[in-house]
Amino acid sequence: MLKKVQPKVWVAIIAVLVIFIISWGLIRRGHSKEEVEEISKAVAAKLDPEVIKNPDAETAKKIAEITDIFRKKRNAGFNGNVLIVQKGKILYQNSFGYGHIKQKDTLNSHSRFQLASLSKPFTAVAILKLIQEGRVSLDDSVQRFFPEFPYHGVKVDMLLSHRSGLPNYIYSFPDSVRHGKKYPSNLEVIDWYGKVVPTPTPYNRPGRSFNYCNTNYCVLAGIVEKVTGAPFGEYLFNQVFAPLGMLETFLVTDTTAAAVKNRTVGHQYGRQLEKDYYDDVVGDKGLYSTTADIYRFYNGLTKGLLLDKKLLDEAFKPRSFERAGIRNYGYGFRMHTKEDNTAQFIYHGGWWKGYNTMLWVSPEDDAVIIVLGNTYNRSTYDLKEILKVIHGNDKAVEVESEI
Numbered sequence: 001m002l003k004k005v006q007p008k009v010w011v012a013i014i015a016v017l018v019i020f021i022i023s024w025g026l027i028r029r030g031h032s033k034e035e036v037e038e039i040s041k042a043v044a045a046k047l048d049p050e051v052i053k054n055p056d057a058e059t060a061k062k063i064a065e066i067t068d069i070f071r072k073k074r075n076a077g078f079n080g081n082v083l084i085v086q087k088g089k090i091l092y093q094n095s096f097g098y099g100h101i102k103q104k105d106t107l108n109s110h111s112r113f114q115l116a117s118l119s120k121p122f123t124a125v126a127i128l129k130l131i132q133e134g135r136v137s138l139d140d141s142v143q144r145f146f147p148e149f150p151y152h153g154v155k156v157d158m159l160l161s162h163r164s165g166l167p168n169y170i171y172s173f174p175d176s177v178r179h180g181k182k183y184p185s186n187l188e189v190i191d192w193y194g195k196v197v198p199t200p201t202p203y204n205r206p207g208r209s210f211n212y213c214n215t216n217y218c219v220l221a222g223i224v225e226k227v228t229g230a231p232f233g234e235y236l237f238n239q240v241f242a243p244l245g246m247l248e249t250f251l252v253t254d255t256t257a258a259a260v261k262n263r264t265v266g267h268q269y270g271r272q273l274e275k276d277y278y279d280d281v282v283g284d285k286g287l288y289s290t291t292a293d294i295y296r297f298y299n300g301l302t303k304g305l306l307l308d309k310k311l312l313d314e315a316f317k318p319r320s321f322e323r324a325g326i327r328n329y330g331y332g333f334r335m336h337t338k339e340d341n342t343a344q345f346i347y348h349g350g351w352w353k354g355y356n357t358m359l360w361v362s363p364e365d366d367a368v369i370i371v372l373g374n375t376y377n378r379s380t381y382d383l384k385e386i387l388k389v390i391h392g393n394d395k396a397v398e399v400e401s402e403i
Contacts, residue, residue, distance in 0.1 A: 036242050044245025047296045047303070049085040059091070065389045066092045073379045079267070080356075080373030080380070081107055083291035086390060087366045093291070097375065099264035102272065110262045112248060112288040113372040116350025118357040119287040122240060123217050124160055124332020125301065126224050126232075128311055129239055131156075135227050142219060145226045148194035149219075153206040156223070159216040160331040161319040165204035166215040169193075170278055172200035183280040185253075186222040186232070189215075210320035210329060214284035217332075221283025232282055241293075244300035249289040253280050263288055266354025268376040273353045285352050291370045294359055298368055316343050349381055356380035365390050 055063060070082060070092070079097030083090070095107035130136040138157040142149045151166055158164040169189050177196055184192070193199070203211050221232045228235050233251035241249050250259035266273045279286075300306060307315070318328035318337050326336045326344075335343040344364065350357040356373040360383055367390045373380045 037247060040242050040245040040247055042245070043243065043300075043305075044247070044296055047245060047299045048292065049295065049299075050089045052089050052091075062086075062091055062389050066386060067094075069385050069389070070094060070096070073377075076379050077375065077377045078373060078379050079107075079375035079377065080113065080371065081109065081111060081291050082372075083295060083368075083370045084386070084390075085295060085368045091367075091390070099262070099374065100272065101267055101270070101375070107264070108262075109292060110248060110290060112250075112261075112263045112290055113357060113374055114252065114264075114266060114285070114352060114355045115287045115289055115294075115357050115372075116285050116352035116355050117214075118294075118348050118350040118359055119283065119285050120217050120350075121332040121348050121359070122236060122287060122297070123220050123224075123283040124315060125240060125306055126236060127156065127160065127220050128307055128315060128331065130224065130227055132307060132311055136223065142223075145223050146190055146194070146219075149190065150194055150199045151202055151206070155206070156220075157331075158207055159220050162210050162212050162216055162329055163207050163319070164213070164216050165202045165206050165208060165211065166213055166219075167200040167202055168213050169215045169218055169281070172215075178277065183275070183277065186218050186281055186283060187225065189218055189281055190222050209322045212329070217284035218281050219283075224283075240297070240306065243305060244296045246289070246293040246296050249287060249293045249297075251282050252286045252288060253282060259288070262290075264374045266352070266374050266376075268354045276353055279353075285350065289372075291372060294370050294372075295368060298359065298361065316346060318343070351376075358383070360387075362387065362390065 052059060066084060070078070074096045079101075081095045082092060084092040093109065095109060095111065097107055099105045099107055099111050127136060131138060136156060138155065138160075140156045141152070142154045142156075142159075143152065151164070154164045154166065169192075173192060173196065177192065203213065224235055225232050230238075233254050236251070240246070248262070250256075254260075301312065304312075315331040315333055316335065317330050318335060318341055319331075320329045328335050328337050330343075332348070334347050334349075336345040336347075338344045345360065345362055347358065347360040349359075354374060354376050356371075356377060358369070358371045358380055360369040361367070362369075369383055369386060369390075371380050371383075
């Protein structure tokens with residue numbers, strides 16, 4: 001005779017089954033918005049950090065020290081949102097300032113920030129999912145997808161690791177080229193490269209060296225669209241956002257009411273910045289998100305809900321050794337490496353039109369730091385004091401960050 005199963009046990013079983021089903025990518029077009037949101041919220045609840053209600057003395061001390069650090073950052077002009085999680089529990093969460101300085105609309109935990117280059121890890125994961133499914137290969141050339149692309153020898157793994165040698169599209173095209181459509185798409189930029197005369201000079205030979213370049217991720221987003229036949233934002237929603245309960249993350253090109261809700265604007269030197277000519281090129285930038293959704297992304301990714309462990313290890317594997325030092329790059333993630341070339345820290349930052357962003361992970365301390373700002377301020381990237389608090393003030397922490 002079967003024993004009666006307690007309701008709480010059934011809830012846990014159902015939650016696990018939901019995560020399992022979604023992790024296999026069963027949310028597709030055809031499901032209602034309400035169904036997707038209901039399932040996504042269930043997954044989000046499993047991926048969210050716990051709130052500490054009665055911190056012990058050591059934790060309380062950490063919280064007080066981090067609070068003081070951000071008080072100083074705010075006094076130095078920081079305007080944005082913060083989420084710091086250690087061992088699955090929130091150490092610190094706060095909002096400072098405004099989404100629109102002129103309107104004085106106070107930021108809150110649902111405020112959405114342009115991630116700038118912090119969008120790149122999401123693009124890398126989108127491509128890696130297609131690789132996992134056998135629809136794309138790391139050895140594929142760009143010409144497999146775009147036959148007229150003028151730079152030969154560039155492979156997908158070179159795009160992911162910034163080893164393609166491609167010129168940066170933001171600086172490649174003279175004013176005479178930038179006529180017609182005011183805000184070009186990824187596919188239009190890729191088409192430009194195939195038609196413009198003379199062809200912009202490459203930075204280096206493919207595979208020769210690391211050179212951080214936005215063109216790599218512009219092309220990767222274009223490959224996603226070419227392979228799937230779906231807009232990049234739609235693919236991200238179906239394959240990354242919805243499966244992880246990320247219901248507050250959208251591309252800049254999505255102008256629906258749900259996408260623009262709680263969206264902030266970028267500022268620099270006290271002035272709101274207008275839309276840029278290349279704002280609609282995505283993959284290298286272009287995502288708007290919240291601190292909570294970014295945590296769900298990293299938490300779900302490392303729990304195996306998007307990629308298998310072997311492929312995720314490849315993403316976190318250092319691939320740039322031309323220059324001596326601790327800083328390196330994998331597939332869509334930066335890292336600080338240890339002597340054995342494994343990652344001590346995993347991170348990515350961003351800067352674009354007043355936005356400063358940072359995701360910083362310390363695997364050793366099981367800590368995730370997310371800082372999103374919308375008023376240009378370099379203190380966003382200065383995390384040394386925070387890491388010392390998390391790691392223990394008696395331990396040295398060497399930190400150098402790049403965006």
